[in-house]
Amino acid sequence: MTSGYTRTWRTARQLALTPVQANSALARRPYDLRHAGVSMRLNAGVPATQVAEWAGHSVEVLLKIYAKCVDGHDHVWLGMVDRALGD
Template structure:
């Protein structure tokens, strides 16, 4: 059964723009050019235009993982569920140095929730932060 609801804690018709890199944009545009969308705008649908059931997503996702990942990655927890890609996307943005306030807005979280869930994603980068601080203070020798 497909959920028909708005974003959590927001008006039903609220939208949240989330930028994505140009390569996935090109892939999505190619998919839409080739297959179109359902009348309600959905990208993925049954052959007759109906709503895909959760089990169809699960089977397709499992097959895609086997094609796209190495055998050891398939055995790992990497992208076990499609929802895991959300975590990966948020983690990537934080790891790239995008400010937590911006990432939180795109993810639909408060900064507090974002950092509680994803704080470990920015661990191990002390050398990066030290370099940024040195450059901000005008010490290019770092």
């Protein structure tokens, strides 16, 4: 049996998304939006301590769940280290 919340979420997806998007996994569950938001903040370079506070997680839990979501930013972090060293 589905809850009223689930039925409302499904209806909202149908109204807000294109038919192709609605038939995809995009925002299939409300939790998917939370996951996307936390991942986006980490990938934007917000410190994990701040993201954890906003998400209501400990840093340990945040990094356990989301560490694999942060990818492809080695050049950013290395640039930050170089600037800190004065290079």
